[in-house]
Amino acid sequence: MADQMMAIAVLLPVAAGFLVLAVRNYYARNVIVIATAIVLIANSILLALRGPFTYTPSGFDWGLLITILDYAILIFYLYVGITLRNWLVLIFALTQILPLAYFEFIMKAHVEVAPAFVVDHLALVMTMVISIIGSLICIFALRYMYDHEHHAGIEKSRQSRFLFWLVLFLGAMNGLVFANNLVWLYFFWEVTTLCSFQLISHDRTKEAIHNAARAVWMNSTGGTAFILAIIYLYATQGGSSALSMQSIIGGGIQSSIAVLPIALLCYTGFTKAAQMPFQSWLLGAMVAPTPVSALLHSSTMVKAGVYLVLRLAPVYAGTYLSVIIAIAGAFTFFAASALAVSQSTGKRVLAYSTIANLGLIIACAGINTPLSIAAAILLIIFHAISKGLLFLCAGTIEHQIWSRDIEDMEGLAAKAPLTTLITGVGILSMFLPPFGMLLGKWIALEAAYMVPLAAIFFVLASTLTIVFWTKWLGRLLQVLPKIERPFEKLSLSYSVPLWTLLIGIFVVGMGIGPIYQNFLRAATNDVVSGNQIIALGLNNLILITPSFMQREILGLFPVWPLYLILIVALLLPLMLIGVKPKELRPVYMCGEQTGGTDTDEWLAEADRKTKFQLGGFYYQGTLGEKRVNPWANAIAILLLVIMLGCGVIAI
Amino acid sequence: MMIKQFLFVLLILVGAPIVGGLLFGIDRKITARMQGRYGPPFIQPFYDFFKLLGKEHIAVSRMQFVWIYGYLVFMIASLVFLVMKSDFLLLVFLLGFAGVCLVLGGFSTKSPYAHFGANRELMQILAYEPVLLLLAIAIYAQNGSFLISEIFRQDKPLLFTLWPLFLAVLYVLTIKMRKSPFDISTCHHGHQEIVKGVTTEYSGPYFALYHLAEWYEIILLLGIISLFWTNPLWVGILIALAAFLLELFIDNITARMTVGWMVRLSWSVGLILGIINIAYIYYTKGVS
Numbered sequence: 050m051a052d053q054m055m056a057i058a059v060l061l062p063v064a065a066g067f068l069v070l071a072v073r074n075y076y077a078r079n080v081i082v083i084a085t086a087i088v089l090i091a092n093s094i095l096l097a098l099r100g101p102f103t104y105t106p107s108g109f110d111w112g113l114l115i116t117i118l119d120y121a122i123l124i125f126y127l128y129v130g131i132t133l134r135n136w137l138v139l140i141f142a143l144t145q146i147l148p149l150a151y152f153e154f155i156m157k158a159h160v161e162v163a164p165a166f167v168v169d170h171l172a173l174v175m176t177m178v179i180s181i182i183g184s185l186i187c188i189f190a191l192r193y194m195y196d197h198e199h200h201a202g203i204e205k206s207r208q209s210r211f212l213f214w215l216v217l218f219l220g221a222m223n224g225l226v227f228a229n230n231l232v233w234l235y236f237f238w239e240v241t242t243l244c245s246f247q248l249i250s251h252d253r254t255k256e257a258i259h260n261a262a263r264a265v266w267m268n269s270t271g272g273t274a275f276i277l278a279i280i281y282l283y284a285t286q287g288g289s290s291a292l293s294m295q296s297i298i299g300g301g302i303q304s305s306i307a308v309l310p311i312a313l314l315c316y317t318g319f320t321k322a323a324q325m326p327f328q329s330w331l332l333g334a335m336v337a338p339t340p341v342s343a344l345l346h347s348s349t350m351v352k353a354g355v356y357l358v359l360r361l362a363p364v365y366a367g368t369y370l371s372v373i374i375a376i377a378g379a380f381t382f383f384a385a386s387a388l389a390v391s392q393s394t395g396k397r398v399l400a401y402s403t404i405a406n407l408g409l410i411i412a413c414a415g416i417n418t419p420l421s422i423a424a425a426i427l428l429i430i431f432h433a434i435s436k437g438l439l440f441l442c443a444g445t446i447e448h449q450i451w452s453r454d455i456e457d458m459e460g461l462a463a464k465a466p467l468t469t470l471i472t473g474v475g476i477l478s479m480f481l482p483p484f485g486m487l488l489g490k491w492i493a494l495e496a497a498y499m500v501p502l503a504a505i506f507f508v509l510a511s512t513l514t515i516v517f518w519t520k521w522l523g524r525l526l527q528v529l530p531k532i533e534r535p536f537e538k539l540s541l542s543y544s545v546p547l548w549t550l551l552i553g554i555f556v557v558g559m560g561i562g563p564i565y566q567n568f569l570r571a572a573t574n575d576v577v578s579g580n581q582i583i584a585l586g587l588n589n590l591i592l593i594t595p596s597f598m599q600r601e602i603l604g605l606f607p608v609w610p611l612y613l614i615l616i617v618a619l620l621l622p623l624m625l626i627g628v629k630p631k632e633l634r635p636v637y638m639c640g641e642q643t644g645g646t647d648t649d650e651w652l653a654e655a656d657r658k659t660k661f662q663l664g665g666f667y668y669q670g671t672l673g674e675k676r677v678n679p680w681a682n683a684i685a686i687l688l689l690v691i692m693l694g695c696g697v698i699a700i
Numbered sequence: 701m702m703i704k705q706f707l708f709v710l711l712i713l714v715g716a717p718i719v720g721g722l723l724f725g726i727d728r729k730i731t732a733r734m735q736g737r738y739g740p741p742f743i744q745p746f747y748d749f750f751k752l753l754g755k756e757h758i759a760v761s762r763m764q765f766v767w768i769y770g771y772l773v774f775m776i777a778s779l780v781f782l783v784m785k786s787d788f789l790l791l792v793f794l795l796g797f798a799g800v801c802l803v804l805g806g807f808s809t810k811s812p813y814a815h816f817g818a819n820r821e822l823m824q825i826l827a828y829e830p831v832l833l834l835l836a837i838a839i840y841a842q843n844g845s846f847l848i849s850e851i852f853r854q855d856k857p858l859l860f861t862l863w864p865l866f867l868a869v870l871y872v873l874t875i876k877m878r879k880s881p882f883d884i885s886t887c888h889h890g891h892q893e894i895v896k897g898v899t900t901e902y903s904g905p906y907f908a909l910y911h912l913a914e915w916y917e918i919i920l921l922l923g924i925i926s927l928f929w930t931n932p933l934w935v936g937i938l939i940a941l942a943a944f945l946l947e948l949f950i951d952n953i954t955a956r957m958t959v960g961w962m963v964r965l966s967w968s969v970g971l972i973l974g975i976i977n978i979a980y981i982y983y984t985k986g987v988s
Contacts, residue, residue: 462763511829512833513826526807526808527810604846604847605786605790634760636809637901638812663815
């Protein structure tokens with residue numbers, strides 16, 4: 050059974066991708082993608098029910114295939130670098146291809162790692178996130194790309210190509226989280242970089258290609274660090290056995306020598322997770338069609354980066370490297386949140402929020418207590434759901450008002466009440482109690498006392514988070530719909546993923562007690578072999594110190610009562626009371642309105658009728674990118690240098 | 701035990717607005733005397749409240765009233781968390797939600813005054829929220845737990861070790877009570893202006909709800925301040941009342957400052973106080 054399920058998780062998306070590429074009919078393509086999505090979702094659930102296992106494929110020289118494909122990808126980057134005359138892409142392709150060749154041909158490395166795939170609880174959590182949320186985004190993309198091309202007036206459809214890379218991405222991600230052999234992990238890592246390049250550059254505009262190239266060279270620096278780590282581990286730790294992830298995290302290598310390669314691998318994770326100073330590639334990726342952003346931000350790509358850092362947590366536990374990772378992550382959380390306040394484009398706010406939350410997750414890995422690891426896993430799940438939903442909402446909004454600007458979303462509630470409602474819940478779920486993201490943040494803060502500096506960044510960042518989300522939500526909800534106005538109709542391809550994710554927020558949020566107890570605790574234990582650190586009742590989340598001797602209670606998060614409060618506070622008034630139209634009055638404008646209640650015109654100077662315009666504040670002067678970026682990047686680079694320095698000094 | 705606790709919570713929920721309203725009556729009286737006026741009777745806030753309740757339900761937006769209910773409910777929830785001696789960090793988050801509700805109430809209208817008020821209220825959240833969160837972390841560093849019940853179990857008052865944060869919390873109180881120099885999003889008394897910031901577009905019963913929430917809020921804030929001295933609790937309550945009177949005094953000797961000044965002051969002085977405080981606790985106790 051295991052081999053079939055592995056094949057479905059990794060190879061089915063590849064096969065489906067090629068099938069989609071070949072089929073040019075819109076409806077046939079939809080059927081293929083939807084079927085693949087259903088199979089992937091079912092498969093991931095079955096995998097989770099089955100529990101952990103290990104697997105080594107046999108009967109075919111997969112290692113050789115992977116090596117060939119490695120070179121193919123890198124040669125493609127060389128080609129990209131030369132044709133675009135982008136020397137950074139070229140240089141960092143060379144810095145990968147040359148060490149790789151050195152590794153294979155001069156060191157004559159023969160890497161044989163058994164088992165090749167280790168599917169533990171953390172990998173199962175990741176594959177569920179990838180398969181379920183990723184598949185929903187693929188379904189969303191079906192209709193979105195159709196609308197996208199129609200609006201842009203594109204004659205020759207390139208939807209097949211788009212869906213090919215989108216579906217392929219899921220397979221690569223699944224392979225990445227399953228892989229135990231570092232060389233294979235590197236291969237899947239490169240495939241995700243390749244997919245992201247193809248997807249970001251999809252629209253073929255100058256900006257798209259330029260930004261895609263930036264994504265490639267930044268991630269290629271990470272790839273370079275990855276190869277160097279592989280070579281270093283292979284050379285100093287005695288061959289193949291050092292390239293098994295399980296033996297690395299299981300303490301199978303000399304930890305005093307291992308700090309440098311681990312620091313390099315963490316650097317790789319930082320590039321992919323778009324941590325500062327690498328945030329610009331993820332921001333640049335916004336030019337791509339929205340499903341790409343949804344996929345990159347929620348379930349794939351950036352999650353690979355945090356996955357790697359989290360997976361390595363036990364190796365660097367108790368070192369200075371760990372503290373630096375915590376501070377670097379916390380700093381990104383803070384700086385990205387501050388930058389998000391100054392953004393007026395919806396997708397850029399979402400992007401900065403992603404970068405910030407990834408920083409939080411990485412900081413949790415760096416804090417490196419069982420509690421913080423649990424927080425990191427919770428945050429990965431909740432962030433994937435909420436951010437996936439929000440990007441899909443952003444895409445839906447974009448196809449209703451054909452703008453990404455938050456100011457243009459003013460009064461969206463009147464034009465598209467359903468979309469606004471879903472977006473509103475999505476935004477609330479990002480930063481307020483009782484939703485999962487705040488639960489994760491709460492646990493993270495409770496765990497953060499280990500690294501006081503990180504705790505202070507957490508405090509500042511979570512306050513800034515409130516500011517930018519509230520501003521956006523305020524814009525959306527400004528003008529409220531007429532009561533008679535029915536909900537707008539959305540295409541099934543839009544509404545099914547939206548509703549599924551929306552329900553997912555509540556189901557996972559309210560059921561987090563049992564979910565943690567039955568599933569996530571095992572994942573936490575797979576990362577750190579900790580004791581039972583978090584006791585969860587059915588409706589209470591109680592944190593208990595690791596030591597079993599003293600069961601001191603750290604904190605209390607009553608999940609169900611909090612949901613009850615939310616319902617009483619917002620849902621009941623909305624449903625029960627409702628304002629009747631005759632009670633609506635115009636706002637206070639000294640009587641200068643020109644019409645009745647619904648008017649948005651008033652008499653300006655010389656009694657000229659003027660449209661009423663309200664706007665949010667964006668604090669460009671204090672928090673704008675131009676002002677903040679030099680400082681933030683300088684500090685982030687300094688932290689990176691210290692991080693790698695930790696590795697060098699430790700030798 | 702459960703029933704006793706339930707009754708106690710109920711008692712607080714009923715009693716808090718009464719005491720809170722009275723406190724605001726005292727506030728108005730003392731402020732008037734400081735300014736050489738006679739001032740309204742102590743129970744004037746209740747007169748105002750019932751007068752507002754009796755009026756017609758008028759709104760300028762269909763969503764406005766939802767947010768004012770949210771403001772009230774989350775304020776009450778925070779108070780319940782305090783009374784039940786639950787998690788302090790979560791209490792701060794709930795209080796934050798209440799603040800967000802008020803801001804969204806302002807944003808939900810198409811009114812320039814409410815908008816200005818809401819934007820400023822948001823900046824006020826930005827100014828005070830970090831201080832409260834730092835307080836939570838300091839309490840953790842001191843007690844090894846975020847639970848308020850743990851604070852009650854300690855013999856040594858928090859004030860001895862957390863006095864820098866106590867000073868920071870005092871100006872959070874000024875911001876939250878909407879007193880000068882921080883009466884920025886809306887002011888507690890009508891100073892020069894009659895159109896009042898974020899609350900401009902609330903009228904009648906909805907405005908009464910806003911007042912009710914404020915009464916709960918003052919009790920909540922004074923309750924948080926009294927946590928600095930919990931054994932015996934009456935000392936803490938006295939400290940809280942002294943802080944309350946101090947606010948009235950500050951209100952009358954200062955003038956309103958700008959939003960930017962408030963945020964800068966809070967993020968510099970408040971944070972430095974908090975950081976020094978936490979660093980000191982870590983220094984004396986060590987990171988476990």
